[in-house]
Amino acid sequence: MPVYLFWGEDTYRLSKAVQALHQEVLDPEWLSFNLDKIDVASGSDGTASVIQGLNQVMTPPFGLGHRLVWLTNPLVGATADLLPEFERTLPDLPPTSHLLLTQTTKPDGRSKLTKLLQKQAQVTEFALIPPWKTAQILQMVKRAAHDLEVPLTQAAGEQLADAVGNDTRRLYGELEKLKLYSLSSDAQNNTKRIGLEIVQHLVSSTTQNSLQLAETIRQGQTDQALGLVAELLNLNEPGLKIVATLIRQFRTWLWVKLMVVSGEQDERVIARAAEVGNPKRIYFLKQAVQTVTCQQLRQSLSCLLDLEVALKQGEAPRSTLITTVVEMSHICQANPILS
Incomplete structure (x- = not known):
C-alpha cells in the first residue's frame, strides 16, 4: 500500500x-x-x-x-x-x-x-545515534565513506567521527569535501587513502574543544572552563551540541567509575558497559576518574540533563551554559572521601 x-x-x-x-x-x-x-x-x-x-x-x-x-x-x-x-x-x-x-x-x-x-x-x-555511542557513530562514518567512495584510513575515520559526532548532515558535507580533495590532489592515483593529518587539516573539530571543556570541569578549573565556553560559542557552536558532548563524556566517566568501584578488572568488560569502542582507552579513562567520586559524576550528569532540557525550552545558551559550568566545576572541586 x-x-x-x-x-x-x-x-x-x-x-x-x-x-x-x-x-x-x-x-x-x-x-x-x-x-x-x-x-x-x-x-x-x-x-x-x-x-x-x-x-x-x-x-x-x-x-x-x-x-x-x-x-x-x-x-x-x-x-x-x-x-x-x-x-x-x-x-x-x-x-x-x-x-x-x-x-x-x-x-x-x-x-x-x-x-x-x-x-x-x-x-x-530516522533516529539520531546517541552521542555517547561512539562505536555506532564510527560505523556510520565508515558506511557513509564507503557509499561516497571516500578512502579513509582507520585513524582518519575515527578523527572524523570525533569531529562530527552524530550530525549526519555535517558528516556527508565533510565527506564530500574530502572526496573533492582526494580527486584534486591525486588525479593520477585516486586509490590513495586519506589519512589522519588531512582530516585534521580540513575538518574543524569543536568536539575536541568540548572534550577539553569536560576535562577542565572534571578538574574543577572554573576559569579555564568558562574560557572554553566563550571560545565555543564565539565559533557558533550550538549549545545543544556542546551539551551532547559533555553528556557523552560524563556518562562514560560515570560508567567507568562504577565498574572500577565494583571491582571489575577486565578492560573489555568495562569498555562494553561504558560503550567505549576501543578497550585500550579504558586505562586512560580509569586514570581520569581517580580524583572524582561516583556521586560527583552523578551530580554533574544531572546538571547536564537539566541544562539540555533548559536549552530545548528556549533558554539563552550563553548564560545557561555559564551557570551550569560554574556549578559543575564547584561540584568537582569538592574533595570528599573518594569512592
Missing part, C-alpha cells in the same frame, strides 16, 4: 529518504501537478489540512508518473476526528497515489490512529 510514515530527529536522513521517494514515484515533467506538500498546523486548522490532504490523495495523477501528497507533522496534536477519515481513505487509495506523513517526534503508540498507520503504512524511523 502506498502509505509511508517517516519520523525521527535525524532530519538529514529523513529528507534524503523523501527525495528518494520523490524520484521513485514522480515524473519530473509533471511534478508541479502531482506533488502536494501540506504543512499541518495543530488544532482545528490542522485537522482541516489533514482532511484536505486525504481528499487530494484520492485524486488520480495528471499526465505521467504517480501522485504524492506529503503531510508534515500530521500526528502532532491529532484529534480523534481524524481516525475515521484515515480508516475510510487508506483502504481505497488508488495504486497511483502515495501518501507520505513525516514528523520529527515519535508517534504516540497509544493512539488508535498510530496503531492504524503501523498496520497500513510503511513506517521508517
